[in-house]
Amino acid sequence: MAFKKKETPPGETAAQNVAALITAEIFDQFDLGLQLPSETELAARFKVSRVTVREALKLLAGRGLINLSRGRRAAIQQPDGAMFGAFLQALIHSDPRAVFDLTQVRRSLEVQSVTLACRNASRSGIDVVTSALAVMREIAQSMPEGEANVEVGQAFDHADVKFHQSIALAGGNRVLTFLFEAMEGALIESFKRSRRFQKRSRDTLLSVCDEHAQVLEHVQLKDERAAIEALLALIDRSEANLRSSSGMNVRSRM
Amino acid sequence: MAFKKKETPPGETAAQNVAALITAEIFDQFDLGLQLPSETELAARFKVSRVTVREALKLLAGRGLINLSRGRRAAIQQPDGAMFGAFLQALIHSDPRAVFDLTQVRRSLEVQSVTLACRNASRSGIDVVTSALAVMREIAQSMPEGEANVEVGQAFDHADVKFHQSIALAGGNRVLTFLFEAMEGALIESFKRSRRFQKRSRDTLLSVCDEHAQVLEHVQLKDERAAIEALLALIDRSEANLRSSSGMNVRSRM
DNA sequence: GTGCAAAAACTTGTCATACAAGTTGTCTAT
DNA sequence: ATAGACAACTTGTATGACAAGTTTTTGCAC
Structure with a gap:
């Protein structure tokens, strides 16, 4: 050099x-x-x-x-989303309402991500998504029946985010993949906060897995409309949790 | 502390x-x-x-x-989009095809940006957009009639990007605003590259201004559909330039 | 007392040197 | 040929020093 x-x-x-x-x-x-x-x-x-x-x-x-x-x-080294993620976390920390700004952006990026995955996903790309879902299921199964375990819940959130990342990866758009990586930290952070007082049972987690499985299924069949519909349903529920737990008034959906 | x-x-x-x-x-x-x-x-x-x-x-x-x-x-210090922008530029530098990944993402962010602007833009927010457009017009007017000036063209691109940033700002979503800031450098860079061999006359620039004016007009009237339509027309033309100049084959529109 | 300029006190930027701790390549004994 | 000891290299940290800025204090004139 x-x-x-x-x-x-x-x-x-x-x-x-x-x-x-x-x-x-x-x-x-x-x-x-x-x-x-x-x-x-x-x-x-x-x-x-x-x-x-x-x-x-x-x-x-x-x-x-x-x-x-x-x-x-x-x-x-190839830069990853860490620094951008740090900014997002700082932003959300300084003003918790910014979480909704983030989820709003996330929604439209997710839609694009799933659309691209429907069009471009290779066999191996789908495999990665499938295994990400398997990890989610595994963690959900490990949730004790009686009392909800916070750590398992966090691990599940982590796997959840990874699932969405794998879809972005399958879509083949590098900028989008980067953005999803970058949002990871901030999303998990906001999840953690929203679930401070909210226990989730094993059944709840498993139903979340089922929702994700539906998205994956439609992506495999390259049915864009259905995949987006399943995705939006999933995100809506997630955001509803966020809003109810943080006691914010609801913003119009975009 | x-x-x-x-x-x-x-x-x-x-x-x-x-x-x-x-x-x-x-x-x-x-x-x-x-x-x-x-x-x-x-x-x-x-x-x-x-x-x-x-x-x-x-x-x-x-x-x-x-x-x-x-x-x-x-x-x-408040982190700005510089580092993220640096990453994007590095990415595009390492693989010029990544420009299309970026424009793809940009398209969906722009749509959301305009939508939010239609819904949330305050009077002062609109004023900022209006003045950004005025700057574009001013620069376009300064383009000499006979031979196209490269520097004026670059200044125009800069003003163009600023216009889009001002719309994001008017929409009120901080994450989106940040992303637009971050994309600025990479976008201008890609514009510069695409216009290395492509001279633009004053009339060309003025017609670009008109296209932008239409977007602004629809935003002012809070007509989301029309605003998005005008926006997509604008972006399509811009991307068509990018593709034709770099000689890439066309990807499907998203 | 007020205003202002000089001076002192801080604070960061850079250097030289030394050594601890981890990594890599070499060389020998087997 | 392989394993392990050993040497050479490389990064991480500490100490002490000084240059070059910035902020605070001082002291003097008014």
Whole structure:
């Protein structure tokens, strides 16, 4: 990897400058997993101390561009939705009403996701969705009959989100897949909050699984209309829970 | 700001640990502009060196959670779409076909945006959209008659994107607004690429303005169907340009 | 007391050096 | 040829120092 040398920038710090230079190189040859030179080497190239290089690398790591781990060199990484997700969580934390903004957006993205899955899903893509559903069922079965277990409920929510992600993946749109990944954290967080005072029995979870199974079934048959209908029914119920538990007044459906 | 103390984490590094602790505190009290304690103070609290604290702060700065500048303490910052936008640009850079993934997502977000604007737009929200359109017209008028100017064209694209952002803003959904901000960079980039060999005359730009004016008009009248129709016509033409210039085969419309 | 400029006190940015801790490649003994 | 010890490399953290900004305090003139 060939880095260009550059003197000193005006108002910016050296670390920012180095970060920008490395970023440019990463964009130039965007090979995932490719390793950057060692910190000492970078320091020599840019004529700065290793500390400065390290701070630049931390900046890039914060942006999700590279992966740092002890003993190993920095590796170019595909950014995931983590950072965007962090923003969403912060937004929702600062104003809980923003959850509904999120679910509103989510609804239209889900519709598109299912539509694309109907059109583009390969056999292997469907398999992933199927196994995601199987995981949901498994977790639902593990819910004790008598008293509802909170941890199992959270695991179920996690599997639920994964199911929707797998549909986005099957649809083949990378931007959409990314967005679903990014929304994951915020969605689970909002689920958790909405279910603080709301216990769910095993039967409840299993019925949720059945709803999801219907969506999957229609996707397999490439029946867009039916799939969307099943999906919307599912999301409506989920949002209704969210609203009732948080005591917000209902917004018009979109 | 009261930080909790914590011993040592398992596999993670001290810097990551400190970053997580600070993040938790930031989420706890999410006041924009609020200043964090000084690095030395944080180092004392977490019983780590200042170097470690600094690396943790760089991580957070990379995520857009805080703002660092020399001599001043770190300030809590509202993350903007920059990082997400950077990801999109990287994605498109690595695989130009991803542009169509983006436009596909954009289409459905635009539809929702216009729908919400029809329902929720306040008088002042509409005013912002109107002025955005005025800017577009102004730039279009400044396009020289004889030969097409590339810079004017880019300024026009910028104003175009701003118009769509203002509609999202008028719709009142914060997540949607954020997403439009985030897509800005990638959209302009893709526009730029698609118009490398394609000159646009003043009349062309003015007709684009007219198309946008129609959308605005229907939004003002709260006619959702007509607004969406006008919007889709507009987007279709834009995407057709993108496809023809990049020589890709056409995907099915969604 | 007020206003303002100089100075002191903080605070962040960068450097050099040292060592701990993890990873990778090499080399030998079997 | 393989396993394990060992050396070389690499990243993570600490300490101390100083440069370069920013904020607060001080002190003087009025």
